[in-house]
Amino acid sequence: MTPGATMFPAPQHLQALERANAVRLARAELKRRIAAGEICAADVIVRSPWEAESMTVADLLTSQRRWGQTRCRRFLQSIPISESKTIGSMTDRQRHAVAGLLREQVAVAHRSAEALTPAFAVAGA
DSSP states (O other): OOTTOOOOOOOHHHHHHHHHHHHHHHHHHHHHHHHHTSSOHHHHHHHOOGGGTTSBHHHHHTTSTTOOHHHHHHHHHTTTOOTTOBGGGOOHHHHHHHHHHHHHHHHHHHHHHHHHHHHHHHHHO
């Protein structure tokens, strides 16, 4: 390379591909952490990290264990929020409403699971 030569940045389409891959990988990691129970989906909705900004609410909810499309659709109809609404486009009021209802459902599920646990422990003994 000559002293007067300049470096040109990568073409725009390659930069866009790099950005899309980074977002995809970060989202996959976020979904894995939600599925493993390391992060609560309600916290992701409230905090709205960069990797979740363009993610749909339905995509985030279905990344939780035992949350399929039907459960997600019923949940969102009760609020009402569209399944295709992105997390980044939600207002603070919507974020807190969704997170609050989501935390309620998780608490109810935990209580019912705890109520069933002794029955399974006795049956297995």
